[in-house]
Amino acid sequence: MYSKELSSIKKSNRFRTREIFDKNIIDLASNDYLGLSTNKDIFKKAYERVLQEQYTAPKASMLVNGYNQIHKDFEDTLCKVNNFEAAVTVGSGFLANISMIEALCRKNDTLFIDEEYHASGILATKLLKPEQVIIFNHNDYNDLENKILENKRSGRNIIAIEGVYSMGGDVAPVEFFDITQKYEALLIVDEAHSSGVIGDNLLGFFDHHKITPNKYHIKMGTLGKAYASYGAYILASKEIIDFLVNRAKPIIYSTAPSLFDIALGLESLKFIIENKKALKEKINKNLTIINKLLDIESNSLIIPIDIGDNKKVKDIQTILKKESYLVGAIRQPTVKSAIIRLIAKIDINEDDLINVCKILKKLK
Numbered sequence: 001m002y003s004k005e006l007s008s009i010k011k012s013n014r015f016r017t018r019e020i021f022d023k024n025i026i027d028l029a030s031n032d033y034l035g036l037s038t039n040k041d042i043f044k045k046a047y048e049r050v051l052q053e054q055y056t057a058p059k060a061s062m063l064v065n066g067y068n069q070i071h072k073d074f075e076d077t078l079c080k081v082n083n084f085e086a087a088v089t090v091g092s093g094f095l096a097n098i099s100m101i102e103a104l105c106r107k108n109d110t111l112f113i114d115e116e117y118h119a120s121g122i123l124a125t126k127l128l129k130p131e132q133v134i135i136f137n138h139n140d141y142n143d144l145e146n147k148i149l150e151n152k153r154s155g156r157n158i159i160a161i162e163g164v165y166s167m168g169g170d171v172a173p174v175e176f177f178d179i180t181q182k183y184e185a186l187l188i189v190d191e192a193h194s195s196g197v198i199g200d201n202l203l204g205f206f207d208h209h210k211i212t213p214n215k216y217h218i219k220m221g222t223l224g225k226a227y228a229s230y231g232a233y234i235l236a237s238k239e240i241i242d243f244l245v246n247r248a249k250p251i252i253y254s255t256a257p258s259l260f261d262i263a264l265g266l267e268s269l270k271f272i273i274e275n276k277k278a279l280k281e282k283i284n285k286n287l288t289i290i291n292k293l294l295d296i297e298s299n300s301l302i303i304p305i306d307i308g309d310n311k312k313v314k315d316i317q318t319i320l321k322k323e324s325y326l327v328g329a330i331r332q333p334t335v336k337s338a339i340i341r342l343i344a345k346i347d348i349n350e351d352d353l354i355n356v357c358k359i360l361k362k363l364k
Contacts (some may be wrong), residue, residue: 003227011363012310013310013311014332018304021117023030024136024236024324025324025325026325026348026349026356027326027343027345028325028326028328028344028345028353029341029343030345031225031226031343032226032347033062033301033343033346034197034272034345034347035230036226036227038347042228042271043264045267046260046264046267049263049266049267049306050060051308053070056259056260057259058257058258058259059233059256060256061251061253061256062089062214062245062251062256063082063251063252066255066256070263071089071257071259073266074087074089074233074266075089075233076238077236077270078269081128081182081201081273082218082235083212084219084236084237085236085237085238085241086235086236086237086241087234087236088233088241088245088251089188089231089233089256089262090232090250091223091255091256092230092231093120093190093220093224094120095220095250096220096222096232096233096250097121097220098121098123098250099162099244099248099250100122100188100220100234100236100244100248101188102122102127102160102247102248103243103247103250104218105128105132105158106155107158108154109153109155109156109157109158110151110157111125111128111132111158111160112135112144112147112154112157112357113133113135113136114162115136115138116162116170117160117161117162117190118125118162118190118192119334121160122302132149132153134151136319138168139161139173141178142180144176144179145179148179148185156185157185157186158176158185158186159179159187160187161176161187161188161189161193161269161342162191162193163188163189163198163205164194164198164205164302165193166302167330167339167341168302169193169298169303171198171207171208171299171300172189177209177254180217181216186217186240187215188218188220189206189217189218189219190206190219190220192221192222193302194300195221195225195227195269196224196226197226197300197301198299201273201276202272202273202276202279202280205219212279215237215240216234220233220332221233223262223268226268227265227269227272228264228268229265230258230261231258231262251287285300286301286344286346289353290303290357293354293361294357294360300345301343301344303341303344303346304330304339304340304343304345305341305342305360305364306339306340307339307364309338311330311337312338313329313338314342316329316330316363316364319363320356320358324356324357325352325359327342328340328343340360340364
């Protein structure tokens with residue numbers, strides 16, 4: 001039924017498969033930036049926390065009776081450490097982006113979204129009318145400002161950016177905050193790849209730029225990356241969170257997030273806060289190795305290596321697999337041009353990171 005389409009994907013070297021990798025392979029491909037997925041102590045604490053509850057599954061939507069003290073404890077802790085008024089947990093980052101973009105952009109509002117924003121946000125724009133959506137050049141705040149000035153629509157302006165971009169590893173500049181204030185626009189920051197990785201307190205983009213959140217700011221983060229769990233959260237003013245709870249379809253019509261996943265995210269958050277100094281030292285050490293051997297400067301642990309050839313990225317990935325190293329071979333449509341995506345995870349042995357960098361330098 002779809003044989004022609006599949007054949008076309010294969011011919012272009014874009015065919016994807018699921019694979020269970022050898023347990024001894026050294027992971028330099030996943031978003032488990034801090035290596036917390038192997039921390040059994042965090043897992044045990046989360047498990048014990050869930051066992052304290054009368055029930056272990058959320059059972060229903062948050063607005064029926066799926067909201068649990070574990071959800072509230074996580075939200076309260078997030079608000080406290082990130083200096084936001086209110087929070088809501090969501091089933092995934094994908095659902096969080098659909099929640100925010102579809103619900104917050106009302107009839108006369110305009111969404112200005114970075115061209116490299118996550119696919120979930122781009123998909124969410126399809127739920128809006130075409131005239132409500134304006135795409136600006138990647139990380140280009142001047143292009144954004146020009147498009148705001150050209151826009152004649154009468155409603156709110158809403159800006160959507162990422163703190164750290166998932167494929168390029170680049171950090172959004174602080175000037176986006178200035179534009180938000182200047183035009184009294186709402187700013188959505190997808191912190192999926194920045195929370196737990198950048199900032200003095202490893203709290204992400206706001207922390208990195210030393211910005212105190214205000215009523216115009218919305219922060220979304222996921223638990224599937226540095227927090228080594230599954231799920232997401234949205235932080236904002238109480239007014240915006242109340243509005244999302246009442247209007248965002250993925251919040252209203254989805255079962256509440258898993259109690260264990262949220263408990264695990266909470267324990268990971270506590271661990272990061274308590275161990276931020278040691279974690280930051282390891283992050284900086286790995287980034288120094290990357291800079292020295294690959295001549296790439298980065299603030300994040302995402303290291304993209306431009307190859308530009310779909311077959312070659314797969315060949316490089318295969319060569320590294322034979323050496324027991326796993327890196328990402330990222331092709332279209334995820335990126336415009338094929339890249340090797342190296343994740344300098346801090347649980348990787350220093351010698352292994354050095355070896356991978358040396359191999360990549362020869363192969364690229």
